[in-house]
């Protein structure tokens with residue numbers, strides 16, 4: 316499937332330590348995309364801590380709990396800054412490029428650029444902008460969108476977007492590209508900075524922009540972020556037909572709980588802990604005691620749960636699996652709620668092995684009675700693999716369980732999945748072929764062939 320994708324480790328917190336990157340799948344020869352451009356560039360956004368990932372993981376598992384806190388830097392294509400002043404104007408040049416701001420790309424006046432933007436932040440929700448250059452969003456998670464213009468792009472961990480940018484500004488200077496934390500207080504995390512420089516006779520590509528770096532939108536304005544989420548539809552010529560109704564509906568309440576003194580995230584009261592033996596091996600080899608056999612709950616008590624208060628119960632830690640009928644259509648409604656500090660925050664949910672149709676976003680508590688479903692977009696929903704669950708709200712998606720295997724569906728905030736914010740789906744595992752002996756080694760798979 317042509318488009319922009321991300322890869323990263325899923326063992327411990329290795330992703331946070333930098334084991335991640337972007338994959339671009341190009342269109343087949345002769346295929347005409349629903350837009351055109353002169354050149355493309357990749358923009359991989361990240362956040363960065365000084366504390367090692369081992370120390371971060373230890374704190375998250377500890378009693379008392381120690382949060383990772385805010386990142387020290389934001390990275391743009393792997394480069395960031397910490398506590399340094401910019402070199403005085405004119406000191407950087409081709410033989411001293413290290414002291415210059417990173418160049419995102421060099422623009423030729425009049426040309427149009429496709430930027431493939433991906434976020435692999437561990438915690439931060441971001442707003443990415445290029446000073447003076449609006450963006451036309453044309454792709455999301457490998458699907459063409461009905462193009463829409465933005466001044467800057469809200470992007471959540473695990474998501475990718477392609478945008479078109481026209482080099483139509485004064486070419487005698489350079490411009491800021493910047494990423495900003497939104498959704499959490501950014502006072503400890505300076506914006507990520509890079510430069511778009513114009514290739515123009517008389518413009519010095521090493522000169523910092525003459526303007527102050529852009530400040531970004533108010534970090535605490537959730538409404539403008541929800542508006543962008545709601546502006547994303549499938550491109551009219553690339554609407555993927557969606558089944559009219561689901562065979563099964565899962566209502567997932569996201570809560571933060573205290574379990575045996577540890578702070579955990581739970582989904583319908585269950586905090587996911589990976590079993591030592593991989594699910595796939597355990598299922599193929601019939602090791603029934605390698606993971607929890609009792610199925611997790613499809614629903615929660617939505618009538619009596621107050622989402623504007625911390626969860627009243629503690630929950631449990633476990634490794635259960637939602638077993639889905641192969642080929643069935645599944646609706647998932649993610650319901651946000653207040654954490655133990657009585658605030659609600661953003662959770663980008665990512666599904667492995669499938670794309671889902673994004674049915675819609677709502678405020679407050681989802682009501683499974685008919686009226687809530689009426690608001691959902693069944694005409695031209697975008698397909699994605701990562702979707703934000705906004706503070707104090709809900710997000711509904713639909714997918715077809717048509718990929719034999721065992722698949723994680725989880726919050727893409729690394730600390731959150733580490734604290735159990737995920738579920739496991741299985742479908743058609745009997746269709747998966749013989750597993751190669753080279754993958755054996757973890758838990759009870761050790762020594763198996």
Ligand SMILES: *[C@@H]1O[C@H](CO)[C@@H](O)[C@H](O)[C@H]1NC(C)=O
Nearest residue numbers: 365387396397398399400503
């Ligand atoms: C920033 O650098 C200055 C010296 O250049 C140092 O005095 C200060 O402690 C540093 N601040 C942090 C937060 O590391």
Ligand SMILES: *[C@@H]1O[C@H](CO)[C@@H](O)[C@H](O)[C@H]1NC(C)=O
Nearest residue numbers: 405406407408409410411414
């Ligand atoms: C680059 O700048 C340095 C000072 O930062 C200067 O010594 C050097 O001559 C410059 N080189 C060129 C090629 O301009």
Ligand SMILES: *[C@@H]1O[C@H](CO)[C@@H](O)[C@H](O)[C@H]1NC(C)=O
Nearest residue numbers: 500533534535536537538539
């Ligand atoms: C954001 O926070 C500022 C104070 O830092 C406050 O004045 C403003 O009302 C808040 N905006 C929203 C939308 O909550």
Ligand SMILES: *[C@@H]1O[C@H](CO)[C@@H](O)[C@H](O)[C@H]1NC(C)=O
Nearest residue numbers: 573574575576577627628629
């Ligand atoms: C939750 O766990 C704490 C210990 O961590 C215990 O004191 C409390 O009674 C439990 N609450 C419920 C509702 O089970």
Ligand SMILES: *[C@@H]1O[C@H](CO)[C@@H](O)[C@H](O)[C@H]1NC(C)=O
Nearest residue numbers: 622623624625653656657658
């Ligand atoms: C939690 O916050 C909500 C608003 O989101 C407020 O109505 C409620 O009183 C707060 N509860 C506690 C225990 O602070």
Ligand SMILES: [Cu+2]
Nearest residue numbers: 662726728731
């Ligand atoms: Cu989360």
